[in-house]
Amino acid sequence: MKQLRSRILGFFTLVLILFSLLFMYLSSNILENQAIEQQGNDLKAQLLTLSSQVDASFSDASWQDLSENLSQTAEAVSERITFISLTGEVVYDSRADQDTLENHLNRPEVQQVIEGERIGTYSRESASTGEYLYYVAVEVDSTEGAPLGYLRLSKNVEEMAALTDEVIQILLIFMAVSILVALLFTFYWTKRISDPLEEMKRVTENLTDNDYTGRYAGQSYKEIDDLGYSINRLALNLNLQMQEIRQNDAQLRELINHLVIGVFVINPDREITMVNPVMNDMLGKGLSGEIGETYHENIKSAGLIELIEKAYHKQRVQNSELVLYYPEEKIVDVNVVPIIDSEGNPVNYIVLLYDITEIRRLEKIRTDFVANVSHELRTPITAIRGFTETLLDGAMKDEEVLTEFLTIVNKESIRLSNMVEDILHLSKLEQRNVLKTLDEVRVKEVTDEIHKILHQKIESKNIQFTYEESDPVILKMDRDHLKQIILNLVANAVNYTPDNGAVSVKAETHDNEIAIHVKDNGIGIPPDKQDRIFERFYRVDKARSRNAGGTGLGLSIVKWLVENNDGRITLASEEEKGSLFTVWLPAEQ
Incomplete structure (x- = not known):
């Protein structure tokens, strides 16, 4: 903007100077011409006055007297007086020796009079004095009206234009002051325009650099201020849009990252x-x-x-x-x-x-589950069908055989019913159809209930069952869930523990977790099969598991219930030495 201001100032300065010079040239010429014209008119009037005096005195005077009279008159006026005879000889000259002057008949002012002009005028450089003079000439007649010669007055042109020089000097001073004032005004005007434009330029450059905080705050003419305020609105809108874009971009990246x-x-x-x-x-x-x-x-x-x-x-x-x-x-x-x-x-x-690794794994588990269910159901159904067909074929008439077969059918139907119930229960758990209510549950009370449920089997195998806790252990969880967890673990321990064995339940608190240990001294689990013990229908020894009455779903139900209550289950086992299942549950859920 400084360059623009400089160009405007330079342009205005040049224009003012050119117009000033042109004005001065025209003014000086006009004033000089008017001054010369005015002085010429005065000189003509003076010449006519002087010629009338000469006309009145020349009738009875000689050339010598005329020269004396003109000399006296020349002392009273500042103009040069010359008298020229009809033949062109200079009779008298107030500024030069007439004897040294050449014939003046061919002078333009004299020729104008000879040609009929009342007063002849001309301006030129004088050959005798070297001055640039303005000449006026008139014919002088005798009292009888006969022409006697030509009277001429001349005046220095520079003297005639002396007033013009003073006026021009005054005009020069006025023009200089005018130019200075005009330049100061132009500087103020350009500054008032260029400074706001410079500020707008700074704001727009900041906008291109993604800096939307700059604002136009200048004071100029209304049109320029309106432009600045429009830039402010643009900056505000761009700032809002960029904030929205950044927010959307941050939200999109946050979404993608999560x-x-x-x-x-x-x-x-x-x-x-x-x-x-x-x-x-x-x-x-x-x-x-x-x-x-x-x-x-x-x-x-x-x-x-x-x-x-x-x-x-x-x-x-x-x-x-x-x-x-x-x-x-x-x-x-x-x-x-x-x-x-x-x-x-x-x-x-x-x-x-x-x-989709987990999805494919679950699909495989589902496929295996269907195959396992089909296989597990087929065995009791086949047994029931086979024994009933044998009975219908005539074996039912033998009471001993009938009793034996019906006992087997009853056992297989119970096993089939238990399996179906476990399958339905596990299905409900996985589909989240079982409502969970949080209660304050004491582990000892739940264990006592389970002991009452399993006491017949425990007593029939002469198993020593114990419960241990140093302080009352209370959990805040669904009572039925806790009961199913301990029931399945204790039932498995009783089933896979030989006669005269021992099964114990111990509850204790560790920091923010409660540990429930179910230990037995039964057959144990081989190390290579411990990772799969919680899979559905997986049995370490299928024959012994079926004989024990298990469905193969108990530990799967236990694991699901434990994990659904934000817990975990661990296993430590050795073959022929027993197993230790530990359930870890949070003290508060």
Whole structure:
């Protein structure tokens, strides 16, 4: 803006100077011409007066007397007086010796009179004095009217224009002051315009640098202020829009970072532009530190790279199920989505990885569950059907055989009923159809109830059952859940403990957790099978388990109930030495 101000000032200065010079030139010429004209008129009037005097005195005077009279008159006036005879000889001259002067008949002012002009005028440089003079000439007649000669007055032109010089000096001073005032006003005017424009420029430059805090606060003309206020509104709107964009971007990034789906974005040059934490975990590599690098240098899966390249070539969404072997084996559902702009050109490619390993595992468990249920149900149903057919074929007439077969059928039907009840119960638990109510439950009271339920079996096997706690242990949880957990664990311990064995329940508090230990000295569990003991229908020894009356679902129900109450269950067991199941539950839920 300083350059603009300088250009405006320079332009106005140049224009003012040129117009001033032109005005001075025209004014000086006009004033000089008017001054010379005015002085010329005065000189003519003076000449006519002098000629009338000469006319009156020349009739009875000689040339000598005329010269004396003109000399006396020349002393009273400042003009040069010259008298020229009809032949052109200079009879008298107040400024020069007439004897040295050449013939003046051919002088322009004299020629004008000869040609009939009343007064002849001319201005030129005098050959005798070297001055630039203004001449006026008139014819002098005798009293009888006969022409006697020519009387001429001359005056220095510079003297005639002396007043003009003073006026021009005054005009010069006035013009200089006017130019100075005009320049000061122009400087003030340009400053009042350029300073607000400079401030607007600063605000707009800040806007281009994403700084939306600057505002126009200048004071200028209304039109300029209106423009500045419009820029302020623009800055305010841009600031609000950028805040909204940043907020949306932060929300989007926060959303992407908390997705359970792995996401990373690739630009058309195959460079990684964004990665969320889940993707880093899935690929086992911190891709967030590889932003700007090509993706195929940082991905270890050939199948994933092939699918991404397929999306690049076909420009269509690609979907496939892949197995990733690094950093650990997992099954993922992959989607590669090209983002196309309005002109049909790819802008970005979004790669989505969804870990479906657990889903596939659950599907396998469900398939195995159906197969196991079918197998487990088939055995008692086959037994019941076989024995009933045998009885119907005639064996029922033998009372001993009838009693034996009916006992077996009853046992298998009870086992079948227990299995169906466990299956339905587990199904309800997994579908969250069982309501959970929180009560203050004392572990000893629940254990005493279970002892009453199982006392017949405990006494029949002569098992020593004990409960131990140093202080009363109270849990805040669903009473039925706690009862089912302890009942299943104690029932298993009694079933797999030989006669004259021992089963104990111990409750104790550890920090913010309560531990319930169920210990027996039964057959134990081999180390290689302890990891699968909580699977549905899994039995360490299928024959002995069926003989013990188990359905193979008890520990699965226990594990589900424990985990659903924010707890955990552990196992320590040795073959032929017994097992120790420990349930850890939070003191408060």
